[in-house]
Amino acid sequence: MSAGMSADLSAQLLAAFDAAVAADERVEPRDWMPDEYRATLVRQMAQHAHSEIIGMQPEANWITRAPSLRRKAILMAKVQDEAGHGLYLYSAAETLGTSRDELLDKLHSGRQKYSSIFNYPTLTWADVGAIGWLVDGAAITNQVPICRCSYGPYARAMVRICKEESFHQRQGYELLLALSRGTEAQHAMAQDAVNRWWWPSLMMFGPPDDESAHSAQSMAWRIKRHSNDELRQRFVDIAVPQAESLGLTLPDPDIRWNEERGHHDFGAIDWAEFWDVLKGNGPCNEERINQRRRAHEEGAWVREAAAAYAEKHTGTGREVQA
Amino acid sequence: MNSPDTGIATTTTTPGTDASTAAAALALGDDALILSHRLGEWAGHAPVLEEEVALANIALDLLGQARVLLSMAGDEDELAYLREERSFRNLQLVEQPNGDFAHTIARQLYFSLHQHELYGELAAGDGPFAPLAAKAVKETAYHRDHAEQWTLRLGDGTEESRRRMRTALDGLWKYTGELFRPVEGLGLDQETMTALETRWLAALGGVLERAGLTLPEGSRTGAWAAGAGREGLHTESFGRLLAEMQHLHRSHPGASW
Numbered sequence: 001m002s003a004g005m006s007a008d009l010s011a012q013l014l015a016a017f018d019a020a021v022a023a024d025e026r027v028e029p030r031d032w033m034p035d036e037y038r039a040t041l042v043r044q045m046a047q048h049a050h051s052e053i054i055g056m057q058p059e060a061n062w063i064t065r066a067p068s069l070r071r072k073a074i075l076m077a078k079v080q081d082e083a084g085h086g087l088y089l090y091s092a093a094e095t096l097g098t099s100r101d102e103l104l105d106k107l108h109s110g111r112q113k114y115s116s117i118f119n120y121p122t123l124t125w126a127d128v129g130a131i132g133w134l135v136d137g138a139a140i141t142n143q144v145p146i147c148r149c150s151y152g153p154y155a156r157a158m159v160r161i162c163k164e165e166s167f168h169q170r171q172g173y174e175l176l177l178a179l180s181r182g183t184e185a186q187h188a189m190a191q192d193a194v195n196r197w198w199w200p201s202l203m204m205f206g207p208p209d210d211e212s213a214h215s216a217q218s219m220a221w222r223i224k225r226h227s228n229d230e231l232r233q234r235f236v237d238i239a240v241p242q243a244e245s246l247g248l249t250l251p252d253p254d255i256r257w258n259e260e261r262g263h264h265d266f267g268a269i270d271w272a273e274f275w276d277v278l279k280g281n282g283p284c285n286e287e288r289i290n291q292r293r294r295a296h297e298e299g300a301w302v303r304e305a306a307a308a309y310a311e312k313h314t315g316t317g318r319e320v321q322a
Numbered sequence: 323m324n325s326p327d328t329g330i331a332t333t334t335t336t337p338g339t340d341a342s343t344a345a346a347a348l349a350l351g352d353d354a355l356i357l358s359h360r361l362g363e364w365a366g367h368a369p370v371l372e373e374e375v376a377l378a379n380i381a382l383d384l385l386g387q388a389r390v391l392l393s394m395a396g397d398e399d400e401l402a403y404l405r406e407e408r409s410f411r412n413l414q415l416v417e418q419p420n421g422d423f424a425h426t427i428a429r430q431l432y433f434s435l436h437q438h439e440l441y442g443e444l445a446a447g448d449g450p451f452a453p454l455a456a457k458a459v460k461e462t463a464y465h466r467d468h469a470e471q472w473t474l475r476l477g478d479g480t481e482e483s484r485r486r487m488r489t490a491l492d493g494l495w496k497y498t499g500e501l502f503r504p505v506e507g508l509g510l511d512q513e514t515m516t517a518l519e520t521r522w523l524a525a526l527g528g529v530l531e532r533a534g535l536t537l538p539e540g541s542r543t544g545a546w547a548a549g550a551g552r553e554g555l556h557t558e559s560f561g562r563l564l565a566e567m568q569h570l571h572r573s574h575p576g577a578s579w
């Protein structure tokens with residue numbers, strides 16, 4: 001609450017805000033909002049934007065080795081979309097009074113996080129398909145409800161992003177299908193990739209409900225619509241029949257249909273691994289952040305040149321035409 | 323047709339395409355394919371997010387052009403993945419390593435200015451390349467603008483950016499003579515190519531002047547001789563580019579992806 005504001009006024013504002021959110025009204029940038037609501041959104045949207053940017057790396061790793069020109073074009077377009085998603089999300093976050101530079105600085109210094117999934121390496125071409133199918137699939141399951149999030153700019157960004165993401169997901173599935181129906185070596189490559197990406201994808205939904213620090217408040221504010229465990233269950237229920245039609249297995253012997261619950265039961269997640277990766281000890285944490293920092297540092301002279309040029313030509317708008 | 327035991331592609335043409343048209347399609351297709359590949363190496367490394375989008379966008383346009391052109395000459399994947407270094411017909415300019423951002427922009431400036439003029443010329447004609455050129459000329463107008471805008475910013479930015487841009491323009495200058503050698507099957511004679519070169523020099527000179535830079539000096543004969551790339555004589559980094567690009571495809575002979 002801002003200092004100097006009367007207790008009465010702030011109570012009124014808060015009550016009005018709570019009522020608007022409860023009525024599913026959208027909060028817009030110039031509306032009053034609780035400081036904690038603002039801070040939570042900045043944190044979540046920044047982490048989301050950072051994930052798009054860091055998430056370019058594991059896939060870009062295969063652009064120069066894509067095995068056909070069609071697949072290469074699809075992959076390039078996808079990585080380009082991710083940069084675009086990052087840009088939307090940084091812009092949306094900026095409506096809350098932060099700046100892209102400030103957020104990138106927090107990413108580079110490790111003060112803000114990105115999705116732990118991108119700390120896993122892409123070891124074969126099939127990983128590109130597994131990321132599309134499983135990682136993008138999990139992301140969509142998480143993100144579709146955000147299209148109805150209480151904060152307008154975030155919700156609108158997610159509408160655009162989800163459309164592109166679901167396209168990526170179908171492409172990833174189709175890539176895996178081609179491998180699964182291909183040669184024996186291709187099938188094995190696809191299976192190996194699914195084996196490595198399955199559990200990390202389930203971890204994308206975050207810690208179990210009873211260990212999730214921000215869940216209750218985020219749900220009350222309608223930033224979040226469903227609990228981590230609900231979304232995880234929804235994802236498993238969708239993925240199991242998809243794996244069957246792909247002709248691939250999921251690396252969990254405990255997966256079985258539970259008639260009573262109307263859901264698939266599945267095995268226990270290795271939460272020690274999850275927390276370890278989150279703390280920075282995953283297979284690629286260091287590489288990912290180093291590459292990001294290096295790109296930023298090596299690009300400093302380019303950004304300085306653009307700024308110097310803009311300054312020299314301020315007033316004339318663009319450079320004087322010959 | 324690809325011979326599976328050797329993995330070496332032999333010449334094959336799409337029905338209705340004569341051999342000299344196929345040869346020209348291969349030359350232009352290889353230019354687009356290889357430059358697209360180089361730009362693809364930037365993904366995740368660009369100096370600013372907007373450039374991640376822009377460089378990928380240009381790479382995708384070029385890859386699209388490459389796919390159309392290579393398909394005029396045969397099977398796009400056989401041609402991209404199963405030819406060896408000596409069979410590629412691209413200009414030496416487009417295979418040059420990315421270097422720093424200024425090198426990438428200088429390479430793009432030289433090539434986009436050329437490609438824009440060339441496709442303008444082809445689009446105006448009624449030859450087999452006219453339909454492709456009509457679409458590509460719109461893309462290359464954007465590529466050209468992008469390269470020009472960055473040349474202005476780097477040339478007229480800071481001391482450091484100016485120095486780097488100068489170095490890049492000078493370093494790549496020797497590969498520019500090859501751009502204006504007639505390409506067999508393209509239907510543009512020496513006189514037309516010379517006229518393209520004159521226009522290219524004028525356009526380039528204009529951009530460089532506005533950027534506070536001057537045209538580089540010195541030989542433009544390439545690493546071997548002007549035109550060598552079109553004869554399959556390339557520079558050393560090119561073999562490594564192909565090794566990376568082709569490795570997976572070659573590891574699974576006959577597989578579909």
